Amino acid sequence: MIQSDEGAVSPDEKDVKRSTTSTPENGLSQILRLVLQELNLFYSRDVNGVCLLYDLLHSPWLRALLKVYDCLQEFKQRKLVPATPHAQMLSYEVVELLHASPSSPEIQELRQILQAPHFKALLSAHDTVAQKDFEPPLPPLPDNIPESEEAMKIVCLVKNQQPLGATIKRHEMTGDILVARVIHGGLAERSGLLYAGDKLVEVNGVSVEGLDPEQVIHILAMSRGTIMFKVVPVSDPPVNNQKMEDPTIPCADAGLPFQKGDILQIVDRNDALWWQARKISDLGTCAGLIPSNHLMKRKQREFWWSQPYQPHTHLKSTTYKEEFVGCDQKFFIAGFRRSMRLCRRKSHLSQRRAGACCAGSCCSAVGAPYEEVTRYQRRPSDKHRLIVLVGPSGVGVNELRRQLIELNPNHFQSAVPHTTRSKKSYEMDGREYHYVSKETFESLMYSHRMLEYGEYKGHLYGTSVDAVQAVLDEGKICVMDLEPQGIQVARTQELKPYVIFIKPSNMSCMKQSRKNAKIITDYFVDMKFKDEDLQEMEDLAQKMETQFGQFFDHVIVNDELQEACAQLLSAVQKAQTEPQWVPATWVSYDPES
Numbered sequence: 001m002i003q004s005d006e007g008a009v010s011p012d013e014k015d016v017k018r019s020t021t022s023t024p025e026n027g028l029s030q031i032l033r034l035v036l037q038e039l040n041l042f043y044s045r046d047v048n049g050v051c052l053l054y055d056l057l058h059s060p061w062l063r064a065l066l067k068v069y070d071c072l073q074e075f076k077q078r079k080l081v082p083a084t085p086h087a088q089m090l091s092y093e094v095v096e097l098l099h100a101s102p103s104s105p106e107i108q109e110l111r112q113i114l115q116a117p118h119f120k121a122l123l124s125a126h127d128t129v130a131q132k133d134f135e136p137p138l139p140p141l142p143d144n145i146p147e148s149e150e151a152m153k154i155v156c157l158v159k160n161q162q163p164l165g166a167t168i169k170r171h172e173m174t175g176d177i178l179v180a181r182v183i184h185g186g187l188a189e190r191s192g193l194l195y196a197g198d199k200l201v202e203v204n205g206v207s208v209e210g211l212d213p214e215q216v217i218h219i220l221a222m223s224r225g226t227i228m229f230k231v232v233p234v235s236d237p238p239v240n241n242q243k244m245e246d247p248t249i250p251c252a253d254a255g256l257p258f259q260k261g262d263i264l265q266i267v268d269r270n271d272a273l274w275w276q277a278r279k280i281s282d283l284g285t286c287a288g289l290i291p292s293n294h295l296m297k298r299k300q301r302e303f304w305w306s307q308p309y310q311p312h313t314h315l316k317s318t319t320y321k322e323e324f325v326g327c328d329q330k331f332f333i334a335g336f337r338r339s340m341r342l343c344r345r346k347s348h349l350s351q352r353r354a355g356a357c358c359a360g361s362c363c364s365a366v367g368a369p370y371e372e373v374t375r376y377q378r379r380p381s382d383k384h385r386l387i388v389l390v391g392p393s394g395v396g397v398n399e400l401r402r403q404l405i406e407l408n409p410n411h412f413q414s415a416v417p418h419t420t421r422s423k424k425s426y427e428m429d430g431r432e433y434h435y436v437s438k439e440t441f442e443s444l445m446y447s448h449r450m451l452e453y454g455e456y457k458g459h460l461y462g463t464s465v466d467a468v469q470a471v472l473d474e475g476k477i478c479v480m481d482l483e484p485q486g487i488q489v490a491r492t493q494e495l496k497p498y499v500i501f502i503k504p505s506n507m508s509c510m511k512q513s514r515k516n517a518k519i520i521t522d523y524f525v526d527m528k529f530k531d532e533d534l535q536e537m538e539d540l541a542q543k544m545e546t547q548f549g550q551f552f553d554h555v556i557v558n559d560e561l562q563e564a565c566a567q568l569l570s571a572v573q574k575a576q577t578e579p580q581w582v583p584a585t586w587v588s589y590d591p592e593s
């Protein structure tokens with residue numbers, strides 16, 4: 001509608017008066033308005049073509065476009081780069097406003113314009129140009145903020161189908177929505193604009209005052225592309241001794257899934273309960289939350305106490321025979337004696353029955369849920385690493401050990417165990433066993449020189465650190481089998497054990513491969529495997545993996561014997577020649593190395 005050039009002030013004049021305070025004087029909208037004022041004077045005089053020109057320039061879409069352009073210019077002058085997000089925000093804002101007041105036909109028209117594909121295309125073209133000029137935004141502060149007011153900053157983050165990498169929470173006392181943490185390596189951290197403790201004021205133009213964190217998260221989740229935050233920056237560095245009553249993760253999306261035994265790079269351990277870490281196998285990704293040492297210990301203790309008592313079942317036995325040595329052996333290999341193996345099993349049983357934790361199992365695991373590790377490669381001048389084989393009874397640990405040693409007895413050797421029983425006529429001290437007095441044995445036990453020990457038929461049996469060292473000192477590779485409870489005892493800088501878990505394959509394969517195999521029991525030597533024995537083996541293997549899996553450097557499924565043996569040989573060689581993760585305490589810093 002065109003007003004008369006005389007009399008009442010035209011709506012355009014009103015606009016001019018109103019807008020001069022807020023838009024730059026040389027803004028295109030301002031110029032357009034002045035032009036329209038001029039044209040208005042000639043409109044009623046019907047000067048040739050003026051009406052057409054006036055109508056064209058007066059169309060709402062042009063005014064809307066120039067308004068957006070002017071706002072962009074203003075944002076640019078305030079150095080709020082990149083300007084693109086602001087343009088998008090502005091158009092979203094206008095559309096939102098128009099939704100709220102859909103009455104007049106002009107507003108309807110404006111809404112259609114802003115939502116029209118060509119307008120979006122125009123913005124998108126601008127986006128592309130602006131993206132090229134992108135510089136990390138400076139933390140901008142409006143010039144005209146009164147000193148008494150909190151200084152705010154506007155932060156724009158472009159969310160390219162990746163999480164923002166920040167979590168929020170509500171302040172218990174003030175109810176403010178705060179940035180709870182900024183995830184290392186995430187979008188927010190890389191921008192350098194958001195810090196833990198920043199107070200959120202607006203998200204995408206929506207005030208967060210009175211909103212629940214979930215509502216804010218919803219707004220964020222619904223946002224595409226650029227997200228604009230208005231924040232009051234935290235005055236002090238982020239607070240690290242944050243107290244959380246809730247034992248669950250503060251933000252499930254920010255969690256880092258990991259398993260026991262995974263190698264993690266800890267990038268932030270400031271929080272008492274939740275650390276930030278990355279998997280070493282995936283260092284390119286942004287960090288995630290993991291429970292802190294403290295929280296892990298708490299969880300482990302809770303879990304430990306919640307575990308029901310689980311008695312260990314033994315293989316049933318019928319006939320008793322004296323201990324034996326494999327008669328088909330071409331040469332003598334120590335440490336395969338039946339008494340020693342049964343003693344080991346019995347000591348394992350008694351530990352479980354007593355409900356106590358041996359030094360190497362859950363107690364120490366509770367003490368140190370995480371272990372600092374480093375890469376270690378054995379130098380040719382170093383002693384060999386001890387090879388420890390672990391597995392459920394009957395899986396083939398001794399068979400594999402025997403086969404490995406038979407491959408090259410000059411290179412691989414077992415440690416000679418100690419016993420307090422008396423030497424038999426056909427035995428030799430230091431070959432089958434080291435025959436020692438009870439006092440000597442006990443003094444080795446109490447001075448922690450026994451890797452494992454137990455009692456069988458009233459006699460003590462065990463393998464000492466010194467017996468292992470004796471093999472290593474000869475330049476050989478010592479291969480021994482241990483109950484998993486003994487792993488922790490062996491894990492010393494001195495022995496640097498490489499632990500290989502021997503695992504049964506599935507039941508149907510085991511039934512097939514173990515058709516002719518024999519198990520060792522207390523009383524019956526040539527007993528064949530029954531289905532329940534195989535089932536027990538499988539269950540026990542699972543338990544071992546769950547409880548001790550973090551200590552296993554390598555896992556071999558013992559299905560086909562020769563294949564498993566080849567895998568064992570290859571793993572043993574790698575352990576001695578290739579870099580491996582070991583506890584950091586095993587590697588002392590040597591500046592000359």
Ligand SMILES: Nc1ncnc2c1ncn2[C@@H]1O[C@H](COP(=O)(O)OP(=O)(O)OP(=O)(O)O)[C@@H](O)[C@H]1O
Pocket residue numbers: 341391392393394395396397398399400513514516517518519520558559560561562564
């Ligand atoms: N892959 C395999 N295929 C067929 N038989 C196997 C295989 N591995 C082991 N065996 C046989 O299974 C039986 C038990 O193996 P082994 O004595 O090595 O068990 P173990 O794990 O040392 O347990 P334990 O110490 O209780 O005897 C033996 O007769 C062995 O020859």
